[in-house]
Amino acid sequence: MxxxxxxxxxxxxxxxxxGPRYAWYATLAVGLGIGLFSYGYQLTGGLAVxxxxxxVTWGLYIVVFMFLVGVSAxxxxxxxxxxxxxxxxxxxxxxxxxxxxxxxxxxxxVSIIPDLGRPFMxxxxxxxxxxxxxxxxxxxxxxxxxxxxxxxxWILTRPKPMPRSLRIxxxxxxxxxxxxxSVTAWIFGFLIARxxxxxxxxxxxFISSALVSGTxxxxxxxxxxxxxxxxxxxxxxxxxLAKLLAWFVAVDFFLLVAELVTAFTSQTEYxxxxxxxxxxxxxxxxxxxxxGFGVLLPFLVYAIPKLRxxxxxxxxxxVLSVLGVFAKRVNILMPGMYEPQINLPPGASGGVPGGGxxxxxxxxxxxxxxxxxxxxxxxxxxLITIGVRRWVLPQAAAExxxxxxxxxxxxxxxx
Numbered sequence: 001m002x003x004x005x006x007x008x009x010x011x012x013x014x015x016x017x018x019g020p021r022y023a024w025y026a027t028l029a030v031g032l033g034i035g036l037f038s039y040g041y042q043l044t045g046g047l048a049v050x051x052x053x054x055x056v057t058w059g060l061y062i063v064v065f066m067f068l069v070g071v072s073a074x075x076x077x078x079x080x081x082x083x084x085x086x087x088x089x090x091x092x093x094x095x096x097x098x099x100x101x102x103x104x105x106x107x108x109x110v111s112i113i114p115d116l117g118r119p120f121m122x123x124x125x126x127x128x129x130x131x132x133x134x135x136x137x138x139x140x141x142x143x144x145x146x147x148x149x150x151x152x153x154w155i156l157t158r159p160k161p162m163p164r165s166l167r168i169x170x171x172x173x174x175x176x177x178x179x180x181x182s183v184t185a186w187i188f189g190f191l192i193a194r195x196x197x198x199x200x201x202x203x204x205x206f207i208s209s210a211l212v213s214g215t216x217x218x219x220x221x222x223x224x225x226x227x228x229x230x231x232x233x234x235x236x237x238x239x240x241l242a243k244l245l246a247w248f249v250a251v252d253f254f255l256l257v258a259e260l261v262t263a264f265t266s267q268t269e270y271x272x273x274x275x276x277x278x279x280x281x282x283x284x285x286x287x288x289x290x291x292g293f294g295v296l297l298p299f300l301v302y303a304i305p306k307l308r309x310x311x312x313x314x315x316x317x318x319v320l321s322v323l324g325v326f327a328k329r330v331n332i333l334m335p336g337m338y339e340p341q342i343n344l345p346p347g348a349s350g351g352v353p354g355g356g357x358x359x360x361x362x363x364x365x366x367x368x369x370x371x372x373x374x375x376x377x378x379x380x381x382x383l384i385t386i387g388v389r390r391w392v393l394p395q396a397a398a399e400x401x402x403x404x405x406x407x408x409x410x411x412x413x414x415x
Contacts, residue, residue: 020228028382035375038368039114047117049368055361056337060369061115064376065108066329067213069184070206071322072104072145073177074214076152078244080170080177089240092233095156096225097218099387102149104214105180107380109142114372134187141180148173157391181206188336195270196336201259205332208252213325215245216298216318223315225388242314245321246302253295256328274335282338282362287331294324334363 042049052059079097082090090097113119129136152169155161185203192198219241225231263271278287301307301317308314338361 024385028378028385031374031378032382033375034371035373035378038371038375042114042368042372043119045368049366051363051365051369053361053363055340056363058115058333058337059363060365060373061111063326063329063333064373065111065115066184066206066333067326068104068108068111068380069142069180070210070325070329071214071217072101072108072210073180073207074101074210074212074217076101076149076173076214077177077211078215078218078241080173083166083170084174089234089236092237093218093222095153095391096222096388098149098153098156099384099391100218100221101214102146102153103380103383103387104217105142105146105149106383107376109146110379111373111376114369134183134190137183138180138187141176141183145176145180148176153387153391178207181210188332191336193341194336194339195268196274196339197332199259199263201255202332205252205255205259208248208255209325209328211248212245212252213322215241215248216321216325219245219318220315220322221384221388223311225392229393231393238311238314239308242302242308242317245318246299249295249299249302249321253299270339273339277335277338278331283331283335286327290324290327290331293320294327298324337363 050059076097079090079094082088113122116122125136125139129139148169152173155165155169182203185206188194188197189199189202219238222233222237226233260275264275277283298317298321301313308317340361
């Protein structure tokens with residue numbers, strides 16, 4: 001006797017757990033509101049309402065920019081690399097990695113705007129660019145990278161993505177991702193007046209730490225989406241990401257040690273002062289905390305099979321890696337900024353109304369800067385949330401429906 005399989009039901013996205021959903025939306029709305037209010041206040045008061053001065057001209061906004069540029073390429077490099085070597089183990093993360101990368105580079109572009117004293121004049125950079133300026137290179141590369149992320153997502157969301165198209169995009173994505181980080185590093189490295197940044201190894205350092213933060217963030221977001229919905233990536237995905245992170249952290253640490261050892265043994269005056277600031281000065285707590293909690297502890301979790309098998313511990317290690325890379329960006333920027341350009345009495349003007357001349361300016365971000373950064377974070381989280389709901393969850397539902405239909409067909413044949 002033959003029995004007919006029941007008719008297939010329409011495909012719908014995996015069910016979300018409604019508990020935290022509306023609280024999350026409210027959190028995003030509050031974060032965006034804080035960011036808009038803070039930036040509006042800065043527009044009326046100028047950069048004087050921030051902690052930036054004539055001495056310390058780059059601060060929290062540039063740290064966020066450096067960090068987001070790194071996050072933008074890390075996950076996408078892993079996915080593109082897997083595509084080029086013919087591995088499909090990361091295939092379930094393709095759309096998520098592209099969404100995270102595109103969002104991060106968009107947020108990085110936004111984070112530059114508050115650092116401009118006269119943002120309404122930025123259009124002149126596009127109509128009359130100085131082609132020898134690394135800032136112009138960075139703007140061009142970020143625009144290209146954002147375009148590539150959009151094209152990549154469009155290809156991945158086609159009903160039947162062409163493998164050849166994905167491979168071609170991977171071949172384009174990898175060099176552009178490397179170029180994004182190299183150009184960002186060159187913005188700092190070409191400044192001869194800042195010897196702490198004037199090193200050839202800065203670009204490799206940016207790329208290695210980008211691989212750490214980008215891959216760790218994809219792991220965190222994948223775990224979060226799995227927790228709040230019925231989306232279920234293959235069980236091996238988290239272990240594969242952990243193994244990659246063990247190598248990425250090790251290489252990043254090696255490059256950092258190589259730079260520090262070279263600078264320290266050279267005993268060059270202009271390098272020693274920033275190093276002393278890192279080892280025993282005002283940046284020492286953040287520097288040693290970064291090495292201990294942002295490098296050593298996560299590496300042990302990634303490298304030891306019994307530890308990385310515990311998903312909760314693995315996600316905690318990924319969070320520490322992301323925070324460690326952010327701290328590393330601070331430790332790259334601030335020692336170079338704190339080193340006075342004119343180390344002679346009466347010092348350099350702090351640039352604060354009513355302030356005197358100081359030799360050593362201390363930078364402390366104001367509530368305005370923190371508020372703007374909260375808004376940028378909420379903006380990025382909003383884009384990721386929309387991307388996950390629009391393109392990741394429907395893909396999981398479609399794949400689940402295909403598996404169910406295949407099972408029904410097999411059952412019909414056996415009867």
